[in-house]
Amino acid sequence: LSKDSSVSCASCHKPAFAFSDTVAFSTGIFGKLTSRNTPSVLNMKNRPYFFWDGRAATLEEQALIPIANPDEMGLAITEAVARLNQSDEYRKLFKKIFGQLPNAKNLGAAFAAFERTLETEDSKFDDWANGNGELTQQEERGRQLFVSNRAKCFDCHSTQDFTNDEFKNIGLYNGNTQKDEGRFFITKEQKDLGRFKTPGLRNIAVTGPYMHDGRFKTLEQVVQYYNNPYMFVDDPLNMDTLLLQPLQLSNQDNADLVAFLKTLTDRRFLK
Incomplete structure (x- = not known):
């Protein structure tokens, strides 16, 4: 369903990598690059909005946007529907x-129905949570740190999918070298400047690179960033108050957090 039939949903949402991409910016039709990192589409059933800036309110709406996006699949929805109607198989289905x-409505519904099946709950962490397994000492230290007031991870990455579904500015906007305005692009409200949707953390170990711009290749780099954002971005604007002061985590703390995050990988994606 792309203009030149060269790109599918799975071109960017690669099933082997928890339905995410492995590069900072995905390649669309005619070699065009996306403007933001491709997130995983797993565990979307209970999300209240979609895309980094929350522009879509339903999975049905979300599913059609990349098809029409000129930098992604570049195909008008009317043309996509016409193509499907030219196929005896799809007409029958x-x-x-x-x-x-x-038609446009049931095309979105078909994609959404599939995406709602992509829930994961078979990780080492799930075994521990259900009383069916143990974490290593390091993983347990990381878990305790994750939910502590020291690391503050759980303040945003909570609930069963490890997201509070809020928009946060974590310091990756300064209006100079970092110019993506995030949620502000949608709402035009000053409070949303530089804010992006808090992603869930299930399968996070296999969905790098990380952040809306894919700047970090590893979880270790992500944890180091949160420890002190000022080491990475000069003069961040509108940054969330949780991150205004460096966390002062040790190298061991950072390693423990990464060890815990790796327990969130569903077994189907373990390599």
Whole structure:
């Protein structure tokens, strides 16, 4: 469903990497690059909005946006629907499932139905949480640190999918070298300047690179960033109050956090 038939959803949301991409910016039609890092589409069933800036309110709405985006798949939805209606197989399938021929509404519904099946709950952490396994000493230290007031991870990465579904400015905007305005692009409200949706952390060990711009290749770099954002970005603007003071975590603390984060990987993605 791309303009030149060279790009599919799985071109950027690679199943082997927890339905994320392995590069900072994905390649769309005609070699164009996306403007933000491709997030995983796993565990989206309970999310209240989608995309880094929350521009879509439903999975049905979200599913159609990349198809029409000129830097991604570049195909008008009307043309996508026309293509599907030229296929005997898809005409039969849509008629069977929806009682209708393909149209924009049921195309979005079909994608959304598939995405809602992509829930993961078979990790080492899940075994521990269900009383069916143990964490190593290092993983347990990392877990305790994760939920502590020292590291503050759980303030944003909470609930069963490790996200509070809020928008946060973590210091990656200064209006100079870092210019992506994030949620502000959608709301035009000053409080949203530099804010991005807090991603869930399930399968985080296999979904790098990280952040909305894919700047960090490893979890170790991510943890080091949160320890002291000022070491990475000069004069961040509108940064969340949780990060205004460096966390003062030790190298051992950082390693323990990474060890815990790796327990969140579903077994189907373990290599």
